[in-house]
Amino acid sequence: IYLKCILCCFLSLPVFGRAIHAIARISDEFWFDPIEKGLALRSVNSSRSAYACVFFSSMFFQHYCWTAVSQPCQKGKQLSLPCKLIIKSVLPVFRCANVLERNVEKCSIYRNINGRHITFQLLCKHGVVKTYNLTFQECDPLQAVFAKHLCPNVLKVHSRLLADIMIHFPASQEEVTLSVTPMKVCFKSYTEEDTDFSKTMLTEIQLNPKEFDYFQVGVDSEVTFCLKELRGLIAFSEATSVPISIHFDISGKPIAFSIEDMVLEASFILATLSEAEKETASQQPSCFSEQQESAEAIASKKPPWYENAPNMKPNMSPLAKQELRNIARVPSPVVTDREGPAMAKDHAVLEGEATESHQKVRMQVVFTFHSLFFGAVSCKEKDAVSHPCHSLATASDTEEDFGNMQRSPV
Amino acid sequence: GNFFDEFQLEGVAAEHNEIYLELVPENLSRALKTAQTAKTFKIKLTNKHCPCLRVAVELPSLSSSSRIVTHDIPVGVIPRRLWNDFREPSVPDFDVSIYLPALKTMKSVVERMKNLSNFIVIEANLSGEMNLKIETDLVCVTTHFKDLGNPPWASEDGCQSSARGRDLESMAEARIDIKKLQQLLAGQQVNPTKALCNIVSQRVVHFVLLHEDVSLQYFIPALA
Numbered sequence: 058i059y060l061k062c063i064l065c066c067f068l069s070l071p072v073f074g075r076a077i078h079a080i081a082r083i084s085d086e087f088w089f090d091p092i093e094k095g096l097a098l099r100s101v102n103s104s105r106s107a108y109a110c111v112f113f114s115s116m117f118f119q120h121y122c123w124t125a126v127s128q129p130c131q132k133g134k135q136l137s138l139p140c141k142l143i144i145k146s147v148l149p150v151f152r153c154a155n156v157l158e159r160n161v162e163k164c165s166i167y168r169n170i171n172g173r174h175i176t177f178q179l180l181c182k183h184g185v186v187k188t189y190n191l192t193f194q195e196c197d198p199l200q201a202v203f204a205k206h207l208c209p210n211v212l213k214v215h216s217r218l219l220a221d222i223m224i225h226f227p228a229s230q231e232e233v234t235l236s237v238t239p240m241k242v243c244f245k246s247y248t249e250e251d252t253d254f255s256k257t258m259l260t261e262i263q264l265n266p267k268e269f270d271y272f273q274v275g276v277d278s279e280v281t282f283c284l285k286e287l288r289g290l291i292a293f294s295e296a297t298s299v300p301i302s303i304h305f306d307i308s309g310k311p312i313a314f315s316i317e318d319m320v321l322e323a324s325f326i327l328a329t330l331s332e333a334e335k336e337t338a339s340q341q342p343s344c345f346s347e348q349q350e351s352a353e354a355i356a357s358k359k360p361p362w363y364e365n366a367p368n369m370k371p372n373m374s375p376l377a378k379q380e381l382r383n384i385a386r387v388p389s390p391v392v393t394d395r396e397g398p399a400m401a402k403d404h405a406v407l408e409g410e411a412t413e414s415h416q417k418v419r420m421q422v423v424f425t426f427h428s429l430f431f432g433a434v435s436c437k438e439k440d441a442v443s444h445p446c447h448s449l450a451t452a453s454d455t456e457e458d459f460g461n462m463q464r465s466p467v
Numbered sequence: 468g469n470f471f472d473e474f475q476l477e478g479v480a481a482e483h484n485e486i487y488l489e490l491v492p493e494n495l496s497r498a499l500k501t502a503q504t505a506k507t508f509k510i511k512l513t514n515k516h517c518p519c520l521r522v523a524v525e526l527p528s529l530s531s532s533s534r535i536v537t538h539d540i541p542v543g544v545i546p547r548r549l550w551n552d553f554r555e556p557s558v559p560d561f562d563v564s565i566y567l568p569a570l571k572t573m574k575s576v577v578e579r580m581k582n583l584s585n586f587i588v589i590e591a592n593l594s595g596e597m598n599l600k601i602e603t604d605l606v607c608v609t610t611h612f613k614d615l616g617n618p619p620w621a622s623e624d625g626c627q628s629s630a631r632g633r634d635l636e637s638m639a640e641a642r643i644d645i646k647k648l649q650q651l652l653a654g655q656q657v658n659p660t661k662a663l664c665n666i667v668s669q670r671v672v673h674f675v676l677l678h679e680d681v682s683l684q685y686f687i688p689a690l691a
Contacts, residue, residue, distance in 0.1 A: 259542065
């Protein structure tokens with residue numbers, strides 16, 4: 058089983074560079090995931106409280122060619138073979154996004170058959186050719202599922218406005234609270250009960266809903282998220298001039314910042330601080346009893362907010378624990394027949410899991426409401442076969458999008 | 468009071484109608500930076516969780532109603548018994564008073580000198596001459612300014628200090644920390660209407676920068 062993937066040239070190099078920089082704010086490494094329809098770049102931070110995905114459709118590139126050689130038993134399934142790259146090795150390639158456009162005539166990205174490298178080649182002025190061979194790690198697909206369309210609050214705004222707002226906060230400001238009612242919108246510095254007010258400068262910005270291109274507030278809410286992770290997306294959006302859509306719910310539920318146009322889509326999904334653990338899911342459905350407990354190890358990784366916010370319950374809610382146990386339930390391959398970024402996975406797909414027990418489907422539906430997910434598929438047959446493609450193919454019969462889910466501790 | 472469109476102050480008591488506040492300048496500077504395009508700008512002393520300067524800035528926006536940015540800057544209120552510590556020093560009996568050269572020029576000279584030495588000597592006389600000197604084991608550097616002019620000061624008995632028989636060519640000098648001078652010069656963003664300095668030999672250098680409604684005075688003590 059081999060995968061050959063060639064991407065050549067760019068319509069807009071600075072846009073690609075800014076996307077890399079935006080993702081760099083999330084984590085040190087990212088998933089480089091080419092599929093037939095385009096190239097997806099994904100990243101998740103170590104505490105699993107921030108997820109980014111930028112998808113460039115094949116039309117974004119001057120030339121895009123992706124081929125997979127599949128075995129007959131594949132039955133026409135297309136495979137994706139994502140790989141992980143270290144951001145630090147890629148950033149120098151796109152260091153000065155503005156300079157790139159002037160000096161670089163062409164940029165090619167390709168991966169050879171059986172190659173252990175992804176190669177970025179820049180053809181610059183005066184015949185200079187810069188070649189970067191970056192070693193990658195093969196890895197499990199990464200994907201988050203977040204039902205944007207189920208969010209009661211939706212704001213759409215030009216990136217300039219967001220940038221003008223965020224400039225009032227110091228560069229060191231970690232968390233910011235967004236507070237909405239149908240009548241007003243307010244961004245303010247995050248404070249908690251034991252904030253030392255005598256040492257902290259607080260900033261608050263009040264806006265009129267009329268300033269937004271689209272303003273829908275279904276439920277009054279106050280959500281607190283990490284500003285640092287967002288700044289990259291704002292810069293990226295300014296490069297593309299595409300407005301940013303904000304989808305969110307009440308505190309505790311993730312907030313999604315996304316941009317979308319004909320050739321690219323980007324989503325940054327950030328966890329938000331929850332006020333109190335209000336979940337009442339004390340009973341655990343029996344269908345989960347057989348789940349693997351390996352997720353507990355992941356559960357011990359707390360987000361930074363856990364350490365800094367002593368007010369929050371140190372233990373996860375029972376619901377969270379359930380969700381964790383759901384991890385590794387079905388080591389199925391990530392469905393690669395995507396129309397767009399994985400984020401846009403619908404409610405409909407969840408309900409289509411007819412083969413699963415009804416109860417399980419219901420719980421999975423509930424999960425998408427509650428938190429930030431991403432499925433890291435773990436192949437049970439990893440040890441059996443060297444090639445990941447092979448093991449993916451034999452993993453499961455069902456077309457399940459997310460085998461492993463873990464709640465992002467918030 | 469004339470500087471502001473509106474100004475209200477109520478101090479501790481009628482005969483002590485002043486308030487002394489201590490704050491982190493970085494906070495106020497940041498708040499002011501965001502107000503560059505402001506329609507209106509208001510500062511209020513409030514006490515929410517603790518004493519704060521509430522800076523409310525009204526910014527223009529795309530819609531009919533403005534954007535309002537509020538910064539709460541924590542301040543410490545200084546009790547009356549400590550007010551004496553912050554009393555403004557009176558203008559000293561200086562030996563020489565002289566107008567400063569163009570601040571931009573002075574700034575670039577001092578910045579380069581800062582790399583060579585920690586101390587700088589300012590000397591000036593009543594003939595409009597000023598020298599900035601540094602001296603290290605390896606090198607001495609002096610920058611000479613001429614024709615600066617000396618401001619006329621009327622002393623209490625009506626005659627100018629220059630009439631007190633001081634030799635016009637004689638230099639009064641003071642050796643000060645160069646970093647402090649450099650900070651003073653770096654902080655000037657707008658050219659003042661008048662800029663001068665008074666030197667008390669070996670004691671203190673007193674800088675006075677005058678803008679339309681605002682005066683800035685700096686006292687830098689001399690070092691041995």
